[in-house]
Amino acid sequence: MTVNLWRTIIVFALLLGWAFPAFADVAVPQLTGRVVDQTGTLSSSDVASLTQELRDFEARKGSQIAVLIVPTTQPETIEQFSIRVADAWKIGRKKIDDGAILIVAKNDRHLRIEVGYGLEGALTDVTSRRIIDEIITPKFRTGDFAGGISDGVERMMRVIDGEPLPVPSPTVNFGSLDDLAPLFIVTLFVSIGIGGFFRAMLGRLVGSLATGGIIAVLTWLILGSAALAMGLGALGFIIGFIADLFSAITPGMGRSRGGSWSSGSSSGGWSSSSSDSGSFSGGGGSFGGGGASGSW
Structure with a gap:
C-alpha cells in the first residue's frame, strides 16, 4: 500500500475510535407516561393498573413516581444512565424535588431506584436498597416482573407517604x-x-x-x-x-x-384523563444521585 493510503486508514480508524463512544450511549427514552416499557415485559393491563395507582398517588400526595424498563444501559452503568434519565425527565415538583424513578435494565439484570433531593430523607439509600433486595428482586428471580415492580412501587409510595410534603395544588390534565x-x-x-x-x-x-x-x-x-x-x-x-x-x-x-x-x-366532564398519553410530564424536580442499585 502507498503511504497516503496508510495515512488515510489510520486517520479514519482514529476518528471512528473517537466518534463511536459519543454515539454508543443508549438514548434516554421519551417520557410518554408514568410507566415506560421498551421491552414489552408488562401487559397493557399491568401498565394501566400501575399508571392509575401512580396517578392517584400524585393527586393525593403530590410526589411523582415513574417506572422505566429498558433492554440495556450498556456501555453505561445503570447509575450513569439513571441520572441522565432523571435529568431529562425531571420527575417531581420543581423546588420540592419529590420525584423517584424505578429503572430496570432487563437484559443486564440490573435495576435502580433514583431518588430526588426532596425524598432523600425518607427514601434513603438504605431503604431503597432494602426495597430492591427484599421486595423486587425475589420476584424478578422467579420471572414475576409485573409483581416485583408493582410491589416495589407500592412500598416506595408507603415510604414517601411518611414524609411531610407540601399539599399538591389543584391541577387538571386534559388528554385530548x-x-x-x-x-x-x-x-x-x-x-x-x-x-x-x-x-x-x-x-x-x-x-x-x-x-x-x-x-x-x-x-x-x-x-x-x-x-x-x-x-x-x-x-x-x-x-x-x-x-x-x-x-x-x-x-x-x-x-x-x-x-x-x-x-x-360538576358533571365530571373535565376529570383526569384515563390515559397518560400526551398528558403526563415531569414537574421540574432535581436529582443528585441518591438511591440504590441492585441485580438479580
Whole structure:
C-alpha cells in the first residue's frame, strides 16, 4: 500500500475510535407516561393498573413516581444512565424535588431506584436498597416482573407517604380535545343564556365583558388553571358580544336554563384523563444521585 493510503486508514480508524463512544450511549427514552416499557415485559393491563395507582398517588400526595424498563444501559452503568434519565425527565415538583424513578435494565439484570433531593430523607439509600433486595428482586428471580415492580412501587409510595410534603395544588390534565368539549359547551351556554341577562342590564359591550369575567373566575376557582380561565373567559366574551345575532332564542334560553351552570360544572366532564398519553410530564424536580442499585 502507498503511504497516503496508510495515512488515510489510520486517520479514519482514529476518528471512528473517537466518534463511536459519543454515539454508543443508549438514548434516554421519551417520557410518554408514568410507566415506560421498551421491552414489552408488562401487559397493557399491568401498565394501566400501575399508571392509575401512580396517578392517584400524585393527586393525593403530590410526589411523582415513574417506572422505566429498558433492554440495556450498556456501555453505561445503570447509575450513569439513571441520572441522565432523571435529568431529562425531571420527575417531581420543581423546588420540592419529590420525584423517584424505578429503572430496570432487563437484559443486564440490573435495576435502580433514583431518588430526588426532596425524598432523600425518607427514601434513603438504605431503604431503597432494602426495597430492591427484599421486595423486587425475589420476584424478578422467579420471572414475576409485573409483581416485583408493582410491589416495589407500592412500598416506595408507603415510604414517601411518611414524609411531610407540601399539599399538591389543584391541577387538571386534559388528554385530548374530547376532554375539553364539556367546557366549551358550558361556556357557550353561559355566554348566550345567562349572558343575555347581563347584556340587557349593562349593554352589549359591558355585559359581554361581565359574562367573560364571570366565566374566567368560575373556571379558575373550580379547575385552578389560570391559562384555561383566561382562554374560556375570552371565548365567553366573544360569544356574548355576537350573541345578539341569536336574539330570537337568547331570552328563552336565559329564562329556562339560567341555573344550569352549577350542574354543568360538576358533571365530571373535565376529570383526569384515563390515559397518560400526551398528558403526563415531569414537574421540574432535581436529582443528585441518591438511591440504590441492585441485580438479580
